[in-house]
Amino acid sequence: MIRTPLICILIFSLSSTLFVQLASADELWTVHWEPFRLVNGSPILFQVTPPVHLKSLEAKWMDHEVYFSFDPHKKKWYGIAGISLDTKEGKYPLQLSGVTSRGMKITFLRNVAVTRGTYESIAVTVGKQFTEPDPEQLKKAMQDKSVKQEVFGRVNPLKEWSGGFEPPVTARISDVFGTQRTFNGQVQSTHQGLDFAVPGGTPVSAVNSGTVLVARPMFFEGNCVMLDHGQGLLTIYMHLSEFKVKEGEHVKRGQLIGLSGGTGRATGPHLHVAVRWEGLYVDPAVLFNLKLP
Numbered sequence: 001m002i003r004t005p006l007i008c009i010l011i012f013s014l015s016s017t018l019f020v021q022l023a024s025a026d027e028l029w030t031v032h033w034e035p036f037r038l039v040n041g042s043p044i045l046f047q048v049t050p051p052v053h054l055k056s057l058e059a060k061w062m063d064h065e066v067y068f069s070f071d072p073h074k075k076k077w078y079g080i081a082g083i084s085l086d087t088k089e090g091k092y093p094l095q096l097s098g099v100t101s102r103g104m105k106i107t108f109l110r111n112v113a114v115t116r117g118t119y120e121s122i123a124v125t126v127g128k129q130f131t132e133p134d135p136e137q138l139k140k141a142m143q144d145k146s147v148k149q150e151v152f153g154r155v156n157p158l159k160e161w162s163g164g165f166e167p168p169v170t171a172r173i174s175d176v177f178g179t180q181r182t183f184n185g186q187v188q189s190t191h192q193g194l195d196f197a198v199p200g201g202t203p204v205s206a207v208n209s210g211t212v213l214v215a216r217p218m219f220f221e222g223n224c225v226m227l228d229h230g231q232g233l234l235t236i237y238m239h240l241s242e243f244k245v246k247e248g249e250h251v252k253r254g255q256l257i258g259l260s261g262g263t264g265r266a267t268g269p270h271l272h273v274a275v276r277w278e279g280l281y282v283d284p285a286v287l288f289n290l291k292l293p
C-alpha cells in the first residue's frame with residue numbers, strides 16, 4: 001500500500017519521457033501525399049498519422065495554411081493543398097504542427113520534391129471580339145472582378161467535401177489544364193481549367209459536396225457557378241446556359257447545378273471547369289483521379 005504512490009509516479013515519469021521522445025521524433029509520423037509525383041499545377045491530398053492522438057493539426061506549405069480534418073475510422077488527418085503553375089522544380093518544406101489532448105504542441109518537418117509538369121503551348125486564331133473587349137464589356141468585367149475578389153478572399157477552413165471528386169459531365173476533354181495559348185499571334189494566356197466537349201443543354205453536376213458561392217452571369221465566364229468545398233478548395237463551372245442552384249445553397253456530389261452552354265467569352269458550347277485552392281488554379285483532371293476518403 002505504501003509503495004503504490006511511488007510506483008505510480010515512476011510510471012508517469014517514464015511515460016512522459018517516452019511521450020516527449022515520441023513527440024519529437026519525425027520518423028514516428030506517417031505522412032503520405034497524393035499524387036505520388038508532385039508537379040507545378042497539381043492539387044495535393046496530404047494524409048497524416050501523428051505519433052499521438054491530436055486535438056488539432058495544421059500545416060504550412062509554400063506560404064499557405066493547410067487545413068486538416070480527422071477521420072476517426074481511419075485514424076488519419078486529411079488536408080487538401082495545391083502547387084501553383086509558377087512553382088519551380090525543387091524541394092519545399094511541409095511543416096506540420098499539432099496539439100495533443102494535453103495541450104502540448106508537436107511538430108514535423110519534411111522537404112517534399114516538386115518536379116516540372118508537362119504542359120502544351122498552342123496557337124489559336126479567333127475573332128477580334130474574343131481578344132479586344134469594348135469599353136462596355138470592360139466595365140462589366142471590372143464589376144465581375146470585384147465580386148471575384150470578394151469571393152476568393154474568403155477561405156473556409158471547414159471540410160465540406162467527402163469522398164472522391166467526380167467529373168461534372170461524362171464527355172471528351174477538348175482542352176487540358178495548363179496549356180499556354182497564344183491568340184492571333186499576340187495575346188497570351190494560360191488555360192486554367194479543363195474543357196469538356198459537350199453540346200448546350202447537357203446536365204452539369206457538382207463534383208463534390210459544397211456551398212454555392214456564386215451563381216450569376218459574368219462577362220468572361222458567362223453564366224458561372226462557384227462551389228466552396230471547404231479547406232480552401234473551390235470549383236468553378238463556366239459558360240452555362242441555365243442555373244439549377246442559387247447562391248448560398250448547399251449541394252451534394254452529383255447534384256445538378258446547371259446546364260452547359262456557350263455564354264460569356266466562349267467560341268462555342270463547352271464546359272470549362274476550374275479548381276482553385278487558396279488563390280491558385282490547379283489541374284481538375286488530377287483532382288478527379290485522387291483516391292479520397
Ligand SMILES: [Zn+2]
Pocket residue numbers: 175191193194195271272273
Ligand atoms: Zn476552358
